[in-house]
Amino acid sequence: MTILSLPGSPAFASSQFGLVSNTQTFISPLSGQSQSIERPGARWRADYTLPPMKRAQAAVWQALLLQLRGGAGRFYGYDPDARTPRGTALASSTSSRNEIRNGDAVGAVAGVVGSGGSAPTNWSFGPANGLTREVVGSGTEAGISYVEVRFYGTPTAAYASLSFESVSQIAVAEGESWTGSFSYRLSAGSISNIVAVQQRVEQNQSNGTFISNAYNSVGTVDATWRRTSFTRTITDTTPDTARLRPALYLSLTIGQPIDITLRVGAVQFEKLSAASIYMPTSGTARSRSSGARIDGAVQGTAQGGTQLASWNWQPAQSALLRAGDYIAYDTSSGRSLHLLTADAASDGNGRALLQVEPPLRSAPADNAQLVLTPASCIMALVEDSISWQSDAQGIVKLSFAAEERF
Numbered sequence: 001m002t003i004l005s006l007p008g009s010p011a012f013a014s015s016q017f018g019l020v021s022n023t024q025t026f027i028s029p030l031s032g033q034s035q036s037i038e039r040p041g042a043r044w045r046a047d048y049t050l051p052p053m054k055r056a057q058a059a060v061w062q063a064l065l066l067q068l069r070g071g072a073g074r075f076y077g078y079d080p081d082a083r084t085p086r087g088t089a090l091a092s093s094t095s096s097r098n099e100i101r102n103g104d105a106v107g108a109v110a111g112v113v114g115s116g117g118s119a120p121t122n123w124s125f126g127p128a129n130g131l132t133r134e135v136v137g138s139g140t141e142a143g144i145s146y147v148e149v150r151f152y153g154t155p156t157a158a159y160a161s162l163s164f165e166s167v168s169q170i171a172v173a174e175g176e177s178w179t180g181s182f183s184y185r186l187s188a189g190s191i192s193n194i195v196a197v198q199q200r201v202e203q204n205q206s207n208g209t210f211i212s213n214a215y216n217s218v219g220t221v222d223a224t225w226r227r228t229s230f231t232r233t234i235t236d237t238t239p240d241t242a243r244l245r246p247a248l249y250l251s252l253t254i255g256q257p258i259d260i261t262l263r264v265g266a267v268q269f270e271k272l273s274a275a276s277i278y279m280p281t282s283g284t285a286r287s288r289s290s291g292a293r294i295d296g297a298v299q300g301t302a303q304g305g306t307q308l309a310s311w312n313w314q315p316a317q318s319a320l321l322r323a324g325d326y327i328a329y330d331t332s333s334g335r336s337l338h339l340l341t342a343d344a345a346s347d348g349n350g351r352a353l354l355q356v357e358p359p360l361r362s363a364p365a366d367n368a369q370l371v372l373t374p375a376s377c378i379m380a381l382v383e384d385s386i387s388w389q390s391d392a393q394g395i396v397k398l399s400f401a402a403e404e405r406f
Contacts, residue, residue: 003378004067004075007060013051017079019339019358020045020403042358044337044377044404046077050397058396062388065400070384076335077379077402078326084373085325087344088317089296096270097287098279099170100246103182103267104145106282108138119162120147121283122169126161126247130154136187136261142225143347144183145280146265151250152189154257161200163247164267167208170244172271174234180246181229181268181275183349186221188261193253197221197262199230200249206242215249227266227348229275244269266349278349280311286367288312298329298368299351308338308354310370313346320346326375327354329364334406336361337377361406380405 022041027034050061067073084090102122111117113125117135125133136148151160164182172178180199191197196217203211216230234241246269252258266278279286280299299311308327313320321327321344328337338356346352379402388398 001074004064004073006075006077007064010051010053010057012048012080014049015080016047017081018045019043021358040361043406044077044379045402046079046379047399047401048080049399052395052397055390055394055396058388058390058398061398062396065381065386065398068381068386070386071380071382074378074380074405075402076376077404078337078374078376082324082326082374085321087319087321087325089313089320089325089372094272094276095287095289096272096276096279097285098268098270098281099285100164100267100269101169101281101284103164103265103278103281105138105147105265105267106145108135108147110135110137119149122165123147124163124166126159126163127157129160130156131160131258133160141263143349143351144225144263144265145282146183146263148187148261148263150189150259150261152257152259155252155254158252158254160250160252161247162264163202163245164269165245167202167204167245168206168243170269171206172234172241172244174237174240176271177231177233177273178244179229179231179270179272179275181227181266181278182248182264183225183227183266183278184218184221184248184262184264185225186223186260187263189259191221191260193256193258194260195251195253198249198251199228200247201230201232202245202247203234203237203241204243204245205239208243211237211239211241215251221262225263225348227275231273231275233273277312277315280349280351295372296327296352296370298364298366298370301363301366303363304360306341306356306359308356308360308364309351310354311349311351313350313352315346315348315350317346320344320352321354326372327356328371328375328377329368330371331362331364331368333362334378335371335376336364336406337375337404377404378406379403
């Protein structure tokens with residue numbers, strides 16, 4: 001069935017838009033006490049009134065309403081007084097793809113490496129070089145899914161490393177620019193005797209044979225979450241570079257003991273000349289389409305209740321969406337429309353947890369696009385008959401009622 005869109009003009013003169021909940025109340029005939037239960041099936045309801053129109057303006061609306069054939073047809077209905085969000089959610093973006101399959105650092109096993117501990121899935125520690133490497137744990141902090149790693153002891157070589165991908169995973173070509181980025185903070189220990197905390201980009205042949213490394217200092221290392229990025233343009237390597245692998249790299253002095261614990265997460269590696277908003281990954285690479293603006297997307301599956309995890313927003317927006325703003329998304333059973341019941345902010349990685357009503361009717365797919373302008377639902381006419389008034393001057397008056405269908 002084709003779902004029609006309402007004409008853009010003229011704007012409605014007035015409207016009444018709201019939610020009809022599905023409840024049932026039982027009253028005891030003996031005590032008079034009541035008990036109410038809430039059932040699934042809350043629906044949006046709208047009463048639309050158009051301004052007086054000339055025949056040419058009215059014809060567009062008349063045609064649409066007749067195409068709906070009473071309650072048989074469907075159209076995208078919305079709250080005319082909230083066509084766009086009041087927050088700062090609308091922003092521009094470019095297309096990109098995070099080639100790190102596990103940027104969220106999931107799958108790590110706590111413990112000393114070599115004695116039960118292991119790096120996150122698809123990640124790997126470099127040689128011990130006299131150090132003990134330990135996975136302290138993992139978790140989520142400040143919206144960042146992280147792994148916590150400790151390096152301690154007296155190094156017998158001038159480095160320690162934690163690679164974010166396998167050596168042959170990320171295919172590249174000469175002349176391309178690639179940017180790696182990740183979030184980090186110091187959680188214990190210190191940077192004493194550490195020459196530098198760096199991001200390393202390892203260049204390899206297609207079969208994984210090493211060619212060279214490039215390094216960039218991450219900057220300040222303290223207890224505050226920070227984000228670092230490093231762009232590498234591949235030029236004139238012999239043999240040609242065909243694979244890249246980014247890593248956390250500690251530059252050390254042989255014989256000088258160290259003890260440092262870092263939290264690392266939100267790892268991204270993309271074919272761009274500058275870092276873009278983090279695209280969360282926990283098993284496969286992830287792409288983001290280009291467009292005139294950034295609309296958020298659903299993050300994760302099996303969501304329910306009155307909270308919706310989302311991502312792909314402009315980072316660090318304290319007023320991303322306001323209470324009373326609407327969001328919508330498409331599912332296999334139709335489009336769901338929800339109103340925010342609290343202001344929403346995005347964290348430093350462009351993620352936001354949205355508080356919404358009504359509760360999620362069906363779980364949206366991971367990465368489903370959120371519709372903002374206007375956020376709408378699928379509606380049908382309440383009445384099978386449609387009519388309009390007109391006077392001797394050819395002025396047409398028209399109104400209609402509609403209810404959500406799913």
